[in-house]
Amino acid sequence: MTDQDSEERAAGAEEEILAPEQILDRFEGPWYPAVYCGSGWFPLIERIDAYIVASYPSYRIEQIKEKYGGLRYYWEPDSDAGIANKSEKEISKLAAVRDGVVRIESEAMDICEICGQPGENDSTNGWYATRCPEHR
């Protein structure tokens, strides 16, 4: 790979990138039908998807993006979820699954968003990003 290729891939991370089909199919509607983070985090995204599906097979994604060099995975258990209609047991189950998603999200702080290799989160270049030495 040339240096120019690396730069183009790094720049591409700021734009929408098409994720695996099973992820894109989870989006609620025409809004955000794309994932706004680098493909280095796609394995994390697929793990989060599998983790949520185990509890909520028909859950929906609202948005997936990079923020401050971290991964944000916004989701809801189903298309017409209303907290008012849920039992306490359902509410605590949802809280536990949300916590589990946050734990997987937090792994992105140690993974290069571009290539998936070990990375560091810092703001050396003026904005927060998580990158390996090669993509910094």
Ligand SMILES: [Zn+2]
């Ligand atoms: Zn990298």
